Amino acid sequence: MTGKHSCLGLLVWALLLIQSSQAFFSLPSPWGYRCASQNGTCIKEEKTGISGFTTLAHCKLTCGPHGVIWPKPKTSELGNEVVQFLPSNIDYRISAHPEVSALLREALAVFKNNLDQYNPKYSDGTELWNDQYDSKTVAHKVFIDITVSGMDTHLTLDTDESYTLAVLTKEDKTTATIIASNFFGARHALETLSQLIDYDENTKTLILVSTAMISDSPAFSYRGILLDTSRNFISVKAIERTLDAMAANKLNTFHWHITDSHSFPLYMPSLPKMAYYGAYSASQIYYPADVKHVVKYGRVRGIRVLPEFDAPAHVGNGFQWGPQHGLGNLVVCENREPWQSFCVEPPCGQLNIANPNMYDVLGQIYKEMVDLFGPIDLFHYGGDEVNLNCWNTTDEVTDWMTENGFGLDEKAYYNQWSVFQEKSQDLLTKANNGKKVPGIIWTSHLTEAGRADVYLNPHDYIIQIWTTGVDPLIGELLDKNFRVIFSNYDHWYLDCGFGAWVGEGNNWCSPYKGWQAVYDNSPIKIATNLTTSFDRKLVLGGEAALWTEQADDAVLDSRLWPRGSALAERLWSDPDHNWQPAETRLIHQRQRLVQRGIQADRIQPQWCHQNEGLCYL
Incomplete structure (x- = not known):
């Protein structure tokens, strides 16, 4: 045989091999499944010609009281x-x-x-x-x-x-x-x-x-995911994927922590210098069309997009233009060092409560946000982690406090912080055409024991709890008729458990919160343990938070999912059991999310998905 014919023969042989290989692997699987009705588990067995076997997909859809519906229906x-x-x-x-x-x-x-x-x-x-x-x-x-x-x-x-x-x-x-x-x-x-x-x-x-x-029907009216887009910019495409995954889990609130001291990526037509000074780059900006697109994208998927403008702390970059335009310092302690003395993480910054021009700018920010996110039924004011030492070591603020007879002690600053919050509410109401909507604020020094109802009206404010699930403050807030949203960091902070981003070791809220811990965090059980009696309606629901010091587009999906799915069943179904009976459905829900283009974290080998109930301790 010549070399030419030899090559031709090898080619024909290779093609035949490929075809036979494809034919072999296109044959039906030798495995079949039957539903064990006593525990709703799909059992894998080799098909022997006896009827009664189904495919894995068929078995999962029909086996057990809920099949693979997530979250579990009523x-x-x-x-x-x-x-x-x-x-x-x-x-x-x-x-x-x-x-x-x-x-x-x-x-x-x-x-x-x-x-x-x-x-x-x-x-x-x-x-x-x-x-x-x-x-x-x-x-x-x-x-x-x-x-x-x-x-x-x-x-x-x-x-x-x-x-x-x-x-x-x-x-x-x-x-x-x-x-x-x-x-x-x-x-x-x-x-x-x-x-x-x-x-x-x-x-x-x-x-x-x-x-x-x-x-x-859902157990709770507020079922959320918080995404921080200031510490690291998150693209609109990645936000769309987040909304898609939320919709697949019947979560209904995308809490957009859009700005912080690190960056101000939101372009506002009436305040263009905010993004000019505050964005990381010209390509990392949310323009009005982007925000309105996200709001509409969410609504079609059953999700409110809730804006947060965190203040009076957690501001800084973006406000540097004030002195150039005759408005003075809108922010104090901006990028001040050593940062540990003036804020909880770098960079520092707090609004300048001594500068009346700050309120004019704040009112305009609210107006822009209402126009972009409206109609709004809630607004998040942030309001946490104010550092009194920042204000009390700024001459402009201390001179103003002294001249007005406010004093310089801790209580004096809390009083002025509460005045700021009152003015913020008035400015937001004005921006919202006179319609007052409930405001959400984080637990903070302003809500500590004995203070919350002194400084805040329970009718006007909802308190979002980020402390631990054993904090006695939770019981006090409920006893004082505050509505609450749970985000206790010991279970529902999804950025925990990674390496520290300042210094070494693990980050501050370690360890990692596995989906099981997320699932078992019951707001009602927490509330019941911390107060003798409370109105169940005061517990609006909860929210998992992803702060992005160590996250961006590259890891976003795996940080949120499928742990966000565990959160979703807790808030939709509020099951009376722990995570174990939900495991096989959660594993399938993760598979479903991946099918839909969400790069959800793998939490078990695929063998476990095909052999239910055998991956256990």
Whole structure:
């Protein structure tokens, strides 16, 4: 054989080998699954020709009282069978107010896009949809019938997010009937419906639970994720992924800590020098169109975007332009050293309470933020970690305090801090066309034992608790009728457990908070342990916080997820058990997030996902 023919023969042999290899691996899996009804676990066994085995996807969708729905619904009844269908065979009908209908059409587009991402792909990017289907699959229709009675399209603390979802199959048609009192409940129902669907590797089709009845509503009205975009800039695309993941977990509040002493990345048309002096670079700025896009993107996914302007501390870079424009020093202690004496972390800075021009600028910041984020139902004032030594070692402030007879002791500064907060509330109300909305502030020296109701009105303020879950202050705040949001750092600070970013060792709130610790952190149990009696309605919910000293786009998804999913089930379902019964569903929810383009952290080998209940201590 010549060299030419030899090469040709080798090529033909290689092609045949590749084809046979692909044919081999396209055969159905030798493994099958059956549902152990006593504990709702999918058991993996080798198929022996005996009927009763299903694919893993089929088993997970139908096994146990809730299948793989996350967060766990209030009540659910799922059938054992599935139907095969193609995503092109979905149709819908909406009965709702026109504005609600418009939002629902956008939510349905999100729903369909999520389904398109369910099918896996070959390494070359080719989708694993079949090119030939049986006639039954081709003919099967899925019809989504949505009825919304109310007109609400903006979330509030009083929004009813409940829904019912009924799935019924008759011959070649499956109807999913959704009933809700507003857009938000209907959107949640669509998310649940998407979790009754998966890709089947044997038939290379989508499969849907053939019958289901679900009635659902959240345990808490406030279910949030805080993202800090000042310490490190987070791109709009990364924020979109965060909102996508929140929607997949029925979280409803994206708390945007958009500025801090480190940077001021928000461009305000009436105050352009803020971003000019405060942004890290010209490419790391949120323009008005960006903010409005994020707000709309969130709303379509059932999420309020809550703005925070943290003050009077946690300000600095961005305010340097004041003296050049005849406004004097708007901020004191800016970048002052040694920083440990004047703030909790570098760089330092606090608003100059002695300069009346500061309030003019503050009012304009509020007006810009209301215009960008509105209509607002809440506003976060920040209000934590004021360093009295900063004010008390600044001549401009101490001279002003003395001239006005305020004094220079600790109480005098707390009084002026509370005056600042009153003025801030008035300025925000004016910016919001005279409409007062509840303000949220962090626990701080102003809310310490015996102080909160002296300086703050419980009707006007919600206290966000970032101290530990055993802090007696929690009981005192509830006894004084303050509404509270839990973010206790011993369980719900997601930046904990990494190397220190100043000095060495681990960061201040170590150790790392695993998803199990996140899941088991119960606001109601904490409150019950710290006060003899309280109004359950005062506990609005909770929020996991990601401060970004050590995070940016590169690690954002893995910092938040799937630990944010554990938070979501705690706040939506408030289960009466610990994390263990939820583990197999959480592992699947992580898989689902990855299917949808969220780079969620891997928390177990895939073997555990395919062999439920065998990865235990």
